[in-house]
Amino acid sequence: MKNRPTFGMFGLAVNDEGAFSLLELLVVVIILGILVFSAALSFADSRLQMSVTAAARQVEAALEQAKTAARQENVKYELTFYSSMASHPDTYEFRHNVGTENPSLPGTYTWNIVSVNRSVTQEIVIEESGNWYNQIGNGVHVVSEVTVTFEPMGTQMSITPVTITLQKGSETREVTIDAAGKITTVELVNP
Known part of the structure; x- marks a missing residue:
């Protein structure tokens, strides 16, 4: 008569020699692989989110400083703010x-109107022909060129x-400044 397998840790069958079967080990390795893969994807997504959030904070700080x-x-x-297609891509002046x-x-x-070096953080500043361009950090792109104007009373000229x-x-963020100078940031959810 054959010996029946005994059940060891986690309910896995242990053969007479006290080892797990090849199939059981294969299942465990596959499960661990899936867990590691999903953790890596989650880590990559969080790094992407952190990059765009940091760039949005950099833009907020520049607006406040101006x-x-x-x-x-x-x-x-x-x-x-210059777009990715400008001669100085993804910068602001x-x-x-x-x-x-x-x-x-x-x-x-x-x-x-004259260019001035007013970097707000440890960003890269490019000087060319008397103009100072501050690089948006972390490889984040400015989608389209935008100019914000502040009058001496500290509010923006434009009504809209x-x-x-x-x-x-x-990952996408929108940093908006209204006519009164209030700055808000919104995370856009991509489908």
């Missing part, structure tokens, strides 16, 4: 009004909201 600088310096500030006294009419000024759309892979 708004504050317009108030403190009492000059107009523009913040232009601070510009502000600079007054130059008119030599033929003392006491009068000519105002020009301005939206900066950021994207990396399947």
Whole structure:
């Protein structure tokens, strides 16, 4: 008469030699492989989300800095976000009004918008021909070019909201600033 298998840990059958069968080991390896694969996918998704969230915070900080600088310096500030298709892709540039006294009419000024280095974090700043371009971090793309203008009172000139759309892979965030200067960020859910 054949010996019946005994059941060991987790209800797995153990043969007479005290080992698991090849089929049982194969099932365990397949289950572990599925778990590792799903964990890796989840990790990749969370890294993607973190990249786009960090870029959205970078844009929020730049908008806040331009708004504050317009108030403190009492000059107009523009913040232009360049798209992936621009000559300086996925960057933004601070510009502000600079007054130059008119030599033929003392006491009068000519105002020009001039690029200024106002990086807000440890971002990469590219200087070219007197213009300063701040790189959007983590390989995140600006979907389309947008310019936001702040008047000296710190509010935006435009009445309609301005939206900066950021994207990396399947993750998208929209950073919106309204006419009063309120900044909001929304995560877009892709189907």
